[in-house]
Amino acid sequence: MEAVMRQTWAFMFRGYHITRRYIGWVIVFNFYALVTSATVALIGVAEGNYQLTLTLIVGALLWNYLSRLYEEISMSIAYERWEGTLEYTFMAPVSRAVHLLGVSLFSLLNSIVSSVIVLLGLMLFTNLHLRDANLFGVLAVSTVAFVGLGLFAAVFPVMSAERGAEATHIFQGSLLLVSGVYYSIETLPRWLQPLSVFSPATYTLSACRKLFGVGNPDSTAEHLAGAPLSAVSHELLVLALMGAILLPLGLLVFVRIEAWAKQTGKLKRTG
Amino acid sequence: MQQPAIEVRNLRKSFRKRAGFRKKSELLAVNDVSFYVMPGETYGLLGPNGSGKSSLIRILSTLLIADSGNVRLLDFTLPEQAEEVRRIIGRVSVDAAFYKKLSARENLLYTALLYGQKAREAEKRVMRILDELGMEGTKFSTPLEEMSRGMQQKISIARALMINPPLLLLDEPTTGLDPKSRRDVQSFLEDLQSREGTTILLTTHDMAEAERLCARIGFLAHGKLVAEGTAAELIQRSGASTLDDAFIKLTGEELVEEEGEMELVED
Numbered sequence: 001m002e003a004v005m006r007q008t009w010a011f012m013f014r015g016y017h018i019t020r021r022y023i024g025w026v027i028v029f030n031f032y033a034l035v036t037s038a039t040v041a042l043i044g045v046a047e048g049n050y051q052l053t054l055t056l057i058v059g060a061l062l063w064n065y066l067s068r069l070y071e072e073i074s075m076s077i078a079y080e081r082w083e084g085t086l087e088y089t090f091m092a093p094v095s096r097a098v099h100l101l102g103v104s105l106f107s108l109l110n111s112i113v114s115s116v117i118v119l120l121g122l123m124l125f126t127n128l129h130l131r132d133a134n135l136f137g138v139l140a141v142s143t144v145a146f147v148g149l150g151l152f153a154a155v156f157p158v159m160s161a162e163r164g165a166e167a168t169h170i171f172q173g174s175l176l177l178v179s180g181v182y183y184s185i186e187t188l189p190r191w192l193q194p195l196s197v198f199s200p201a202t203y204t205l206s207a208c209r210k211l212f213g214v215g216n217p218d219s220t221a222e223h224l225a226g227a228p229l230s231a232v233s234h235e236l237l238v239l240a241l242m243g244a245i246l247l248p249l250g251l252l253v254f255v256r257i258e259a260w261a262k263q264t265g266k267l268k269r270t271g
Numbered sequence: 272m273q274q275p276a277i278e279v280r281n282l283r284k285s286f287r288k289r290a291g292f293r294k295k296s297e298l299l300a301v302n303d304v305s306f307y308v309m310p311g312e313t314y315g316l317l318g319p320n321g322s323g324k325s326s327l328i329r330i331l332s333t334l335l336i337a338d339s340g341n342v343r344l345l346d347f348t349l350p351e352q353a354e355e356v357r358r359i360i361g362r363v364s365v366d367a368a369f370y371k372k373l374s375a376r377e378n379l380l381y382t383a384l385l386y387g388q389k390a391r392e393a394e395k396r397v398m399r400i401l402d403e404l405g406m407e408g409t410k411f412s413t414p415l416e417e418m419s420r421g422m423q424q425k426i427s428i429a430r431a432l433m434i435n436p437p438l439l440l441l442d443e444p445t446t447g448l449d450p451k452s453r454r455d456v457q458s459f460l461e462d463l464q465s466r467e468g469t470t471i472l473l474t475t476h477d478m479a480e481a482e483r484l485c486a487r488i489g490f491l492a493h494g495k496l497v498a499e500g501t502a503a504e505l506i507q508r509s510g511a512s513t514l515d516d517a518f519i520k521l522t523g524e525e526l527v528e529e530e531g532e533m534e535l536v537e538d
């Protein structure tokens with residue numbers, strides 16, 4: 001057990017030191033995330049429509065969190081391929097579950113820190129108050145589903161060093177398109193709307209907007225009329241189900257693809 | 272009779288490669304290779320680029336799954352007992368793959384944790400190994416990207432040895448090193464072998480290195496093990512005067528070094 005904890009810690013230790021060494025880029029990425037979110041939120045401010053502002057803020061904030069979480073996990077394998085260290089990780093006597101748990105825990109911490117920065121920044125740009133919003137339960141449940149999605153996407157760089165990273169971003173872009181991050185699902189072309197059902201972000205956003213009081217005429221800049229947690233039980237149930245399926249399935253797919261890569265010689269360092 | 276530490280029998284590995292639109296060709300990287308390495312022995316696999324040396328090492332390192340054949344490392348077979356094999360092998364590859372922005376210390380501590388070791392104990396062991404490899408302790412906190420190739424390769428050797436593996440798989444560990452670093456690494460391996468009794472499988476295309484370090488040598492060409500024995504046996508069998516000439520005579524091929532790259536030239 002002690003050894004497993006050290007192995008899990010290894011990935012967090014690695015992530016921390018890489019972040020420290022690339023601190024310049026970390027600041028740039030967080031600055032860019034903050035500015036992008038603020039720019040989107042200011043569209044609502046310019047319209048003088050608090051409901052619209054709130055819709056955009058929730059979208060920007062959650063998308064920043066979920067996409068960062070997804071990207072950190074899915075790209076962790078791509079980074080290892082670029083550095084050429086993936087073979088050494090796969091050669092170590094560490095189970096894939098522990099490997100991906102360590103990667104996911106660091107990604108989770110990183111995403112939370114980034115989201116807090118964006119949130120604090122948004123408070124400077126808008127008159128956002130969170131005291132009446134009850135979104136932490138939903139975030140916790142949606143995190144599991146997004147970690148599962150990240151694990152799924154992490155297999156792409158195992159399959160191909162060159163094409164893998166591209167595929168993870170295409171997948172991420174598709175989630176942004178169909179999940180109703182900045183607009184309602186109904187805005188999408190009718191043929192595209194059914195895809196939103198399969199994205200965990202759709203349910204996370206829907207639940208968080210209800211909890212923030214988006215769409216509730218009683219919500220004002222001074223007071224958010226957020227719904228109670230019981231009002232989003234449907235979303236919570238769907239997210240819990242998605243997490244329960246995606247997490248083990250993501251791990252299983254990863255292990256299968258790793259075996260395939262070892263059979264076909266795809267692990268060899270490239271890029 | 273003592274059981275070999277490494278036993279490879281009838282090993283085959285082929286890769287499918289795309290050759291133009293919708294066409295696929297098959298490349299036989301390892302072709303029915305059999306050999307063994309006794310405990311505490313250093314066995315050398317010699318061959319030019321593309322002869323199958325790295326594929327063989329990668330199969331033994333659990334990074335590649337063979338098409339057919341048997342591999343046994345100490346008491347474990349591959350690919351069935353890959354998890355157990357990972358605990359008993361250390362590998363050094365031709366390219367010292369590290370997180371280049373991280374320091375040597377951070378890279379090595381990461382590896383120690385990955386193997387479930389206590390960081391402090393691992394650090395002590397690494398410092399001793401680096402000291403033996405002729406590296407000053409002050410370099411330990413320098414990012415890898417600021418280190419020379421020779422230094423990186425020494426760190427790579429320390430990484431492989433910090434888990435104290437009974438089997439060491441060295442894939443061209445001295446390729447591209449300057450003469451001093453090459454000598455440091457070779458002396459260290461000699462000391463290690465005599466002191467710890469570590470079983471070493473070494474691939475190289477450096478004949479002098481093979482002659483110096485290896486008790487027995489196997490010649491690989493086009494994925495086939497075409498001859499094996501001690502350096503003296505191979506020279507005698509071929510009627511040549513040097514190991515270089517013995518390689519040419521026994522394999523029908525020549526090793527040509529061009530801009531640091533070894534290439535295969537058919538006779």
